[in-house]
Structure formats: C-alpha cells, structure tokens
Amino acid sequence: MSALMRPYGDTTGDGMVQLSFTLPMPHGKKAEGAAQQLARKMGIEPAMVVHAKPIGPSFTFFVVYGSVSHLVDLDEVKVVEREYPLLSPKETNLAIRTLLRRRMVVVGACIGTDAHTVGIDAILNIKGFAGEKGLEYYREIKVVNLGAQVSVPDLLAAARAEQADAVLVSQVVTQREAHLRNTRELATAFRQEWAEGEGPVLVVGGPRFDEAMAGELGVDRVFAKGTTPADVASYLVHALAARRGVDPTAPAPAAEELQEEPA
Amino acid sequence: MSALMRPYGDTTGDGMVQLSFTLPMPHGKKAEGAAQQLARKMGIEPAMVVHAKPIGPSFTFFVVYGSVSHLVDLDEVKVVEREYPLLSPKETNLAIRTLLRRRMVVVGACIGTDAHTVGIDAILNIKGFAGEKGLEYYREIKVVNLGAQVSVPDLLAAARAEQADAVLVSQVVTQREAHLRNTRELATAFRQEWAEGEGPVLVVGGPRFDEAMAGELGVDRVFAKGTTPADVASYLVHALAARRGVDPTAPAPAAEELQEEPA
C-alpha cells in the first residue's frame, strides 16, 4: 500500500466520489452551474451534476459524481492509536489493586441538556457493550453514574464527594457544536478546581467526537464511536499509572489472588 | 438572492454537505483518518466520518458529513443560457422556409460503439420527448436517422450524400471519457472535410455532456440531459440564420400558408 492514494470508483486511481448538497437558490441552469462550481472548488474535476431537484421555489438539491484531484497522503494521517495496552477485566482489577491498593472510583454523567445516556451506560453499566461487560462489573471499580442532564457544578460536587479517580462525561447532541461547547465549559470549571495533572482523570466520549481533539478541548482523553468498556478501563489504568509514574502491568504483589476473580 | 452562498443543511450558511467514497486501504483508524484528510482537502471542516465499512480486506467505504468552507459565487457561474429564441414547430417551419426556401436536412447518428439510440431518437423521431414531437414531425425538416454504432466515415459520407444542413450526434457512454474522445475524433474529421463555418452545423448531445464544452470539443453546440426537440429545432434555425447573417424570425414572405400547418 503506497502512502499516496486516491479514492477508488472502479479503477485504481480514478479518484471517483459521490457528493450531495442543497443550494439556497431556485432550480435552473444557473443552479446547476453553481453546483458545478462548488464541486470544482472542492477539487472534483470533471464534475457531473447527475441530479438536480427543486425543493420548493428557493432551494435545489444536487447529486454530483466525479473525480477528485486531491491525493490522500497516508504519511500525514494523524490517528490517535491506542497509546496503552488493552487489558482484560482480570488484568485491570489486578493493576488497580497494585496501583491504588483500593478500588478506583469513576463518576459518570451526561452534562448540559443532553439526555442521551445509552452511550455512557454502555460503558458503565454491567450490561456493557459489544459483548463486553461495563465498568460496574469490575470488582475493583466503583461506578457512580449520575445519569442525564447533570449540571457542571453538580458533577464537580459529586466528583469531590466521591473522591473520584476519573470523571467520564458523554455528549451526543452535536447541533451547533453543543458537544464541543459543553466540553470546553466543563474543562474550564475542572481546571479551576484542580491544577493540571491533579484531580480526577477527565474523559469525554460520544459518537461524533474526533479523538484527536483532547488537547484542544482541555480534557485528558476523548473516545468516539465504537468505544468498548475495556478500552476505557485500560486507558484509566494507564492514565492513573502515568500520573504516578509507574508501569501498571508490572508483576503484581498478590498474583495468587487471581484465582478468585470472577472475570 | 445574494451572489455569494453556501450549501444549506438546515440553517442558512451552515455549508453542510454529504460525501461518500471508497479508499483502497483496509478498514481501521488509519483509514478513518485518511478519509478525514481527504474531506479536509476538499474543504470540509469539521468533517464527521459517520460511516466506515470494510469492503473486503483492502477497501473501505466512507460516508462523511460536514460543513464546506467554499463559497459559491453566482457572479462567476458560467452557464450556456439559451442563446436563441425558442420557436414553436409552426414558427420553425416558417423560418426554415424563409431562410432556405427548401426543407432543412438533418442527419443523425450514434457514433463509435455507442448503441444508445433512445436519446437521439427522442430528438428525431415523431414520438419525441417530454410531450414534444420530434424533428420528423416538422414538415420543413427532412430527418435521416442512421441509428447506432455508425463510424465517422460513414456518417460523413451520409452527410455529403444528403447535403445535410446539420449533423446530430449522440454519445451516452462516458466510461473512460468515451463520449469526449469520440466527439473530438468526429470534429477533427469534420474539419478536414469542411472549413470552419462551412458544411453542416455540427451538434452533439448526451446526458453527461457539459454544455459549456462546445468550443473545446470543436463542435458548434452541445446539448445535455433534458434537451427537447424544440430546443434543437430552434437552435438549428438560429445557427443556420447566423451563418447567413439574417434574422430567422423576421416576418415571413408567405405567412398565409400558416393556416394549413399541422403543428
């Protein structure tokens, strides 16, 4: 696989893509020309405006097919690859015991007006996600799930009261970038409460986040669609260990205890 | 309507578009990052890669939503607006009589290996298109429809033999730009036969042509999807008149004849 590539329609290198959009103007040749212009500005050349349909008197919907001239350069693709080893529940429990010598406390919530709890529940509830059990199932994790539409002050209060090791926040609604706004507001309040590197690990997640945005958003880690509980548990172990400057997977002091693990 | 506009998702100016394509690489975070990069290069920012599906081991299909930063500038949209008045069959017949004092001869064909005759038939056959009768219906037009898969030399021979006023060629297959290649080949042969501005008017048509390409392709006029017989008839009158330097819609010498017109 070369580092440079183009989209594939039916022949290597043909660069073919499909595009659809609406322009706020009446249907007609002018509108088709405008659609063509937009496609060209996007790098589609030649662009075939294969469908143009009026939506009422002042909008037109278009479908465009054509070859895009841009090259994808794989060497420049920046991906948040998993920066920690993926642990089984057994290993996580063991690592927590080694690391903290007590249970890890995780406080979760949907903040703002967001009431989509299915995602955070998938991570926290025993039921879990994609065949994996959620964090409640981990003997060494205490989960406090505050549910939906929790305000930032309430969340911080709970985190303090529970002496949380980690705060997990879900944001699903993205209209007008609600998820980004709410996350930034949370991060600001968090940093007023705890200095950088102190306080609980701050994690946000939701289907439309870009995992590369953690720094920009002021949180420790972002998880996007398809996240599983083990991803999160493993990350938390890793993050807490890093704060303490230790290797969480070093041989445990009480390895014989492994026998009685349910997981 | 301002001259500058952006695509419309659900709010004025939001710039939202939908895009889909395949990259020739295995599914994974790297691939999603590559998709994101391509979307960004196309001007979509932020781009949400909302769907990524492996197609076998070495391809991945993507759906992307996001806001495109480009502005459409309507002032720069170049459209081939109808450069001639649209005539009724009656008016066309009358104009031809005034102009030529004999019937206009039109030779039509699909050239190359293209066998899609429905389009040219829609223009030429009595049955017509979109409720309009085809050119055969016009009393003052003689139509010679050579059908499909006609070679360029055969077409030129027929045009000569019929003393054609116009040659109408259809091209539907566009794979590997077959339609453009065939048209260029035709135009070259045509120019070897007749000097610029002499010989029959040369018209090509088909659903995927860009009407702005006539000059580039070396033909007199290009018609794209949705063309109706009256468009073509009116254009031919206009083009033949222009060659003769006259106004085809000036009052006719024998206007009383109009009574017996079937059209």
Add this chain to the structure above:
Amino acid sequence: MTGTQHTQQTAHLLPLDPELVRRARALAAEVGAPIVDLARRHTTVSVERATLRLAGLTGADAEGSPWVNRLVDAVRGEVGLEHGVTLPVWDALVRGEAEDLATLAQKAAAGSVRFRLPEGSDAEPARRAARTALELGIGRIDARRREREALVGELGDPERTPWIYLIVATGDIYEDIPQAQAAAREGADIIAVIRSTGQSLLDYVPEGATREGYAGTYATQENFRLMRAALDETSRELGRYVRLTNYASGLCMPEIAALAGLERLDMMLNDSMYGILFRDINPVRTFVDQRFSRQVHARAGIIINTGEDNYLTTADAVEAAHTVTTSQLLNEFFAKEAGLEDWQLGLGHAFEIDPDVKDSFRLELAHALLARQLFPDAPLKWMPPTRHMTGDVFRGYLLDAFFNLAGMLTGQGILLVGMMTEGVVTPWLSDRDLALQNVRYVRDAAGGLVEDFRPPPDGFIARRAHQVLGESVELLERILRHEHGLLDSIADGTFGLMRRPADGGRGLDGVVEKADGYTNPAAELLEGDG
C-alpha cells in the same frame, strides 16, 4: 380522521382471542384506577400556573421568569397551594389589590401585595370571579376548537391515511417556519416542531419568539402562534389543513397543553409515563400534570401522541414488545378517563427491531397489526427506525422504505416520516424532501398491497402477535401483584429497566396534596366535560 378509515382493510387480519383482549383492558383499568385517585388528590405548581394561563395571564419579568411562576410562587410562599391558586388570587383581585391579573402578578413579585385564604362568605366572591375568568379562558379554547373544525371543513383533511408527519428541529423558529412550509408543500399533513433539549426540565415556559434552541426550538406561546399562523397561510395555499404538533411533556406539561389549546395546536406529544422514565421526573408530579393536561387536550379537540416508541430506543424491540402494548393500554385508560375520545388517541409504537434479526420486517408487521387491532378506532402513531440507523444513509433510506411499507400494510393513522440521516444529524431540508419521496413511492406503488397481504391465521405473524398480547397481559398481572401496583413497578425497573421511586425524581417539590377546600374552576369545568 375516523378509525374506520384505517381499519377497514386490516381489521380482521389477526385472529385475536376476544376474551384475552377484554382481559387486557380490564387489567389496565385495574392498574390505572389508583393512579387516577392519586392524581385527583394532588395538584402541582404547573397545574396552578396552567390555570392562571387559561385565565389570561401571560408575559414574564425582565429576567424571563413568567408572571404565572412569580404569582404562583408568591401565593405558595404566603398561603400554600393546598387550596389552589385561584382562591387567594381572585380574592386579592376582588379586594382590589390590583385591577387585573398581570398587575397583581407584578405587585406580588415586588412583594407589594398580601394574599390570604378567604374563608366563609369571603370565599364566594373570589370563587365566582375565578370561575368567570376561567369560563372565559375555556371559552377561548372552545373557540379555537371551532375555528379548527371550520378550517378543516373549509379546506379539508388529507384524502388518505396514514397522515404524513414531519419534524423540524433547527432551534430557530425563523428557520423552522420556511422549512415547515416547504415540508407541507411537499406533502406533509402534520408538522411537529421539535423542542430544544432540556426544556422538559425547565419548571417554567420560556417567553417570546426564540432562536437559540439545541436540536429543537423552545415551546413558547409566541412560537406556537407564529408557526400556526404560517401553517394557516400554507394550508390555504394548499387547500388542505396542515396540522401542528408540539410537546405537552416535561415539568410544564399542563401549561403547554393550555397554550396549545389557546394557540390552536392540533396534536401534542403527551405520554403517561415518558417524563418519569426518560426524564426522571417524579411519578406523582407526572401523573397529576398528565391528567390535567389531558383534560385540556380533550376539551381543545387535540389529538395526543403517546411515547411508546421511546421504550424501544433503550430496550430491545423484540424482547420489550409487550411493554409497548402494556403502555398503550395504560395510556388508553388514562386518556379516556381524562375525557379524550378514541379519535384523539395517537397511541405510539415504532419500527425499532434490529434489522439484522431474521424476519425483522414480519415481526414489525405482527406488532403493528396487534396495535391496529387492539385499538381499531385510534389514529395510531407509527414511528420510524432510529436506534439502528447508522451513518450509512443509503441503508437508512432503505430501512425507512420498509417502515413506510409496514405503515401502509397495517393501516397506521399517523406516519412519522423517517430520515436517512437519523444516525447523524437533525433533519436537513433535503432529508425531508427525500423522505417524502420515499413515502410517496411506497404508498402509490405498493400501498394497494393491503389487498394481497393475508397473514395466515396460524402463520408466523399471527403467532407472534398472540404471543406479545399474552406477555402484555402477564405484565399487567405482575404489576397488580405489587403492593402499590404501578408506582411500585415503576420504582423497581419494570419499564425500560429504569428505576423511578415515587418519592424521587425532579419536580416533587412542586406537588401539593389538596386540602379539603381545594378549588380550581378550570379543573371543575374540564372535569364536568370529561
């Protein structure tokens, strides 16, 4: 829209045991009765505010706190709400503390008026004055209902069912309006303006025209008015009456119902348990608010839409199918008790089975037919796939087509049109246009298939429907076995796996047990009607 229309072709497709059906209804009544009793014994801040709204009190203070909130809070602070807000309020007016409600509210907010609970002969003038004010208010609702009836008479209803229901959700009433009009022109019979996230937890109704909702637009009286006026215009243009829907749900359910009646909305989302389960609103608060709001809807000629679809966004649509049926039976009981008629019962259900389940489409048909046959005279509201919609918008368009087909084959009354972008964004203008094209194709090309759709009496579909009905009866029996019936089952996670104890949840502090002398002329007028 009469029930006969939907059912003529699908009425007898399932060989349901009439005895089991009767039993299911009887059980629902048994489960519901104590809740009605509970609702009768309480009032809430929102019921009292709704009463003031019906009496004509509008507007808000400079911070946006509505005058109804300020006034109810003041009364509550001084004399409590056990006897209702109207006695102290009209007593104050009778006493000349202010010339009208609005002035009284302002003075109360400024602390410049004292309230008392008039007793003995002092009470009668207050009572009468309040009654007069509320007769006027209910009269306005009656007038709006007659207005609707006249418009429908003049412009006509859609020629066929299902009625096409489309949502707009821009967050900005001024973007919503052109989109709603465009949707109506393209064929929508009903427009629903989705509400901003979070409004359900506000214990007041915002004021004025709003442009800053998230994934929905605030429900306000002014927004209602603007949209209804726009749709009236479009209705005339189109020669058919386009209906408008909003949400009588959340902490202000009764007030929003009143505003809907006053602004001639035509349908309202209004479920007996949604707020409890999905918004963690206190159960008692919900049941009290819900009864009042339904009485208003009954009077206003508004069709309610219940929210059974929501169960299936968190629970599995096959495993939990019977919870939908159970909730429909309860919603029906509570609705009829509140005075709603069959034609006003837009009972909800949804096409939410995992499309990867074998025979998923036929399971959907079984569920949809069951609802159709259990409630033959109700305009069932059929909700599209949401949970299993992904970013693959092509697949989304496909699933929506089969949802549409199921709607046609099973005679649904109201079809909430699915959007291919359900898994991605709130609907775009073009999504609605494409979605309507999908509906039209399915209806015109394949709608007639009802003639050919004849599930055998011992076949897969009939067996499945029978099974779900049986499980629903069992569930109702299980609820009755709890000491405190429904309240206990809600507390122990019987519905949607959510545990909602009767003394928990939001808005409990807004619940007040009625004292003996409790008065509410609005409630009395509505009750009389019910």
Add this chain to the structure above:
Amino acid sequence: MTGTQHTQQTAHLLPLDPELVRRARALAAEVGAPIVDLARRHTTVSVERATLRLAGLTGADAEGSPWVNRLVDAVRGEVGLEHGVTLPVWDALVRGEAEDLATLAQKAAAGSVRFRLPEGSDAEPARRAARTALELGIGRIDARRREREALVGELGDPERTPWIYLIVATGDIYEDIPQAQAAAREGADIIAVIRSTGQSLLDYVPEGATREGYAGTYATQENFRLMRAALDETSRELGRYVRLTNYASGLCMPEIAALAGLERLDMMLNDSMYGILFRDINPVRTFVDQRFSRQVHARAGIIINTGEDNYLTTADAVEAAHTVTTSQLLNEFFAKEAGLEDWQLGLGHAFEIDPDVKDSFRLELAHALLARQLFPDAPLKWMPPTRHMTGDVFRGYLLDAFFNLAGMLTGQGILLVGMMTEGVVTPWLSDRDLALQNVRYVRDAAGGLVEDFRPPPDGFIARRAHQVLGESVELLERILRHEHGLLDSIADGTFGLMRRPADGGRGLDGVVEKADGYTNPAAELLEGDG
C-alpha cells in the same frame, strides 16, 4: 437449481386458465417451427469458425485476426462454405498440406495451400478425420461439464434462491478480477463480466487478455480462462461454487458459446431476437447462429439468460408487457428445440415499470408471477430497474429494494442485483457492496413474506396477469397471420417498434445456404444429443 425450489411457494398464486396456457405454447411452437427449418437450411461463417474452435484451432495473426477467421475466409474464397468448412479443411490435412490445423491456417493465410471439395471416396477420410477431431473437441466440453458438476458436488450450490447475480464492467480484466472476487466474498453467487461496447458487431473474437474495453471487457478465451480460474480460487475459499456469465450474443455468438463451453463458463446471455432488434444483425444470421450456440450450451450444461428485459428499456413496460411473455414463449420453444432443458432456461424479465405509475409495484408482481407460473421449472432471471433510474441515487436504492422484494415474493431464480448508480456510471466497487446489503436486508427481513402474500383470485394482480397472457396470445396469433410469420413481424416493427427486414442488417454476407452435401461433425454430434 431445480425448478421446485423457486415455485413451491408461488406456484398456485395466480388462477391462470390452463387452456390459455396450452394455447400460448402451441402458438409459440407454430411460430417457431419455420424458423427452425430456416436455421437448419443455413450455416454462417461464425458457425464454421466455431466448429474450428471446437476442433482446437486458437490464436490470431500479427494483426489480431484470429486463425479461425483466416482459415474460414480462405476456404470460403476458394471453394465456398455451402458444404461446410470441415470437408475442405480436413481434406487438406489428410492430404498432408499441413501437420495440424494451426499450421494449415497460417499457410492458408499466406496463400500457400490450396483447398478443394473432396468428392466420392476422397471425402470419406476427410469426413472421418474431422469427426474424430470434433469428437475430441466436444469431449473437452463434456469434460468441463463434468468438472463443473464435480465442483458443485464438492463445494455446493447457494442454499437459497434467488441466486445473486452481479456484474463487473471495468473494461480491464485485471481490474475485473479483484472486483469479481470481492463481490463473491460479499455474497454474489454469479458474476457476469459485461462486454465492451461494440464487440457484438465485431465479426471475430479478439484474442488474449484485454485491458481496454469501454464499459465492459472484451469476451476472449483468455479472459474467460483468467476469470474462471480466479473464481475457482474464490469458490474454494468460500466453500460454494461461484458461477461465471458472459455473452453469447452478436456476430460471433456460436464461437463465444464454444469458448464458454471450453472454459467452463456457467451461464451465457443468449437471446433469440436480441441481436436482430437491438444490434440490427440480420435475422437469418441470428437465427442460424442462435440455434448452433444453444446446442453448444445444451451440451455444455450452461444456463442461458434470455434478453426480454431489453424490450422494456425502449418500450413501455406496461404497454409492452405481453411482448416479454411472447418472447419468453419463443425463447423457450427455440431453446428446447436446441436441446436445452428446463433448468437451463434463465428466461429474462425486468422491473421496468415507471415508478410514477399508480400501483407500479403490484403490476410488477403480476408480471413476475405470470412468468413464474408459465415457466415453473425455469430459473427465471429477474432484471432490476434501469430505465427509470436517475441521478438520484437515494431513490435508486429505494427502487432496487422493491425490485428485490418483488424477486423474493414471486420466487425468481436469478436476481440481477440493481445498482443505485444505474443512471450514472457503470457499477463501482461500493455500489455492489451497498446493493448486496440491500438484497440481504430484503431477503432476511422480508423474504418470509411469501407466506403472507396471497393475491386474491379476482384481485388486481390476478386480473393483470390474466390480461397480459391474453394479449400475448393475441400477439402470437397476429404473428401467425403474417405471410412469413415471425420474419415478417420482425420486419414490420412488431417487436420493440424496430423494423428489421429479413434481407437487411449486419452479417447477412456471412450467411450461406447449405448445399446438399453439407457436413459439420460438430453440428451432427450436437444434434444427436438434442
């Protein structure tokens, strides 16, 4: 694939009049008989070239002219083809003019060999030698058929019908191969390699692996071999035999049939009138070529796919529905006469009704059921919408879903999977993937609906099917009323509105009336079998 599989659930859905069905078949036989006679009385350059190919002659000269063309032309030039090519050719070999066919062809091309028509006792050795060579050739086809049977036995057939048929059309065999393999992995049971535009009008079969087709890839022996080998590999990987389809159509129909037999292709597009109507190939040439090619297919165990779908791309699918039925009846007659068995008859029809026509889907069901019941033991080939597919790919995906549903409901045998980009481009890799997802959803979610699909005997669907059958019988009667039956009706535009006189069209100069002593051992061997 046995007929029973497709028909078990759909066999008796239409109350067709058995007398009318019998009459339709009898009429088709009456119409077809003179054509068979005509075909027996003629040979063509391509039949003779096919004979040489069966005898093992391959390769081409430096300009790409195949040796079979050079040799047949040389023989024709010297002694004519009235007696067939084999007598002069094997006579020359027996006479020692060259040690083998290939050398003979080269010498003939160079003009360094003389041919004669051996007479009397001279003829016998030539005849015997030719017969031996062709027994060997036909033996190779038999071996390929056994090979297929063994592979199917070992790897198995798809578990259910319809079989999923997908096309690849890149123009480059080396792009086609990975795409075909990907499609098979995603669920295709059959891969068709679409042919380059224009090949049907070439009077020779190109040689070697090719990469420069337009909207399709040239049909060559090497391309056949490469693709079959690739699919054999994939078949093993998947544990199911993936079939390969190409076109025995156009001026070289008999030769391509022979190559298909030799390279173990499994299905071939092969229609009795397509070349006449859609490629303006001379009618006599077509009928002669067609009979020989079908005899080869019969022998090779190849399933043919007829081309009735094409009528509906130019004519209206409702008005012209009966022309499809008529053509199916004729194709059946010609096929059986040539020795094909019911399981080899992939009779074509298509979902091409304008989607804007009211009840279009049910009309499609009526047509599809009619075909199903008329030909209960044939693996009908059901073609997707093409004509009414536009650039609106979302709508395209929707139409394809209903096409798939119709396929399931009416028990079609072979489902040519529709592409959402039909109105735009030849299929992309992703189009096929999305299309297969569509098929899977419809099949798994709704396929069982056959249990519930019971068009009433006096309903819309039954009435429509009856009407089409009636019109088809009338059309056959009308054809018989022509002086020269079918040939005259083809000439006067009865089919697809195209006028094709018997003495017009391409390739007429390649038709030769057989002389009394005409010999063709291949034809004799195949005829014996028929």
